[in-house]
Amino acid sequence: MNIKDKLTRELVRRIESEQQVVYILAEIRKYLEQQGQLALYPGLVFGCNWALHSRLRGPEAQRIAGVLNSYEQWLAENPDKGPIDAGNGLLQELSDNFRLNQFRRDLAAFLRAEMLPAQVVDDDKRWLTFFWQYASVIQDCPLESVSQGLRYNDRVIVEVVSVVPRDEGRVVKVGVKWTWRLVLTGGESQCLSYFYASSPAQPAPGQ
Secondary structure, three states: OOHHHHHHHHHOOOOOOHHHHHHHHHHHHHHHHHHOOHHHOHHHHHHHHHHHOOEEOOHHHHHHHHHHHHHHHHHHHOOOOOHHHOOOOHHHHHHHHHOOHHHHHHHHHHHHHOOOOOHHHHOHHHHHHHHHHHHHHHHOOOEEEEOOOOOOEEEEEEEEEEEEEEOOOOEEEEEEEEEEEEOOOOOEEEEEEEEEEEOOOOOOOOO
């Protein structure tokens, strides 16, 4: 059975466990690497890596750290302005990374491109269940990205600080803390962001 057959078998099933989510993401990550498609789905690759690894090096770590390096560079070059003034699409890129927005979008794009079952991303109820299990996986796994040669930061740690069902279980709220080490001062900066998965009717698992 090839990888796409394995993914099809799992994606048509009801997602009920962390093990299913880890298996699906591991097979997707393996397939993307085999097909040379890692660069096509950065948000999906990030989501897979967080579930499968505790420490990243190489291009993906450099990409994550590079976003924050650009942010710190902008602040250093514009001392009279604040973070909210960061331009040139930088704030949007930071937002997409901080809130994991691109994870669902890239997963949907990948499933459709490969003609795989996409109900898990198309149906809000199924996505809520999938994301609840995914959040439970990454909650126990801070992800450290170690970069090389960047001027403003050399390490980024991403960790889940809370997973909370809200609105009678129809929303899962995940708090994510990003911490990056500043090369020039040896200090650290932090950002706390939140990602929401919601369903109009389906209660979160266990509620």
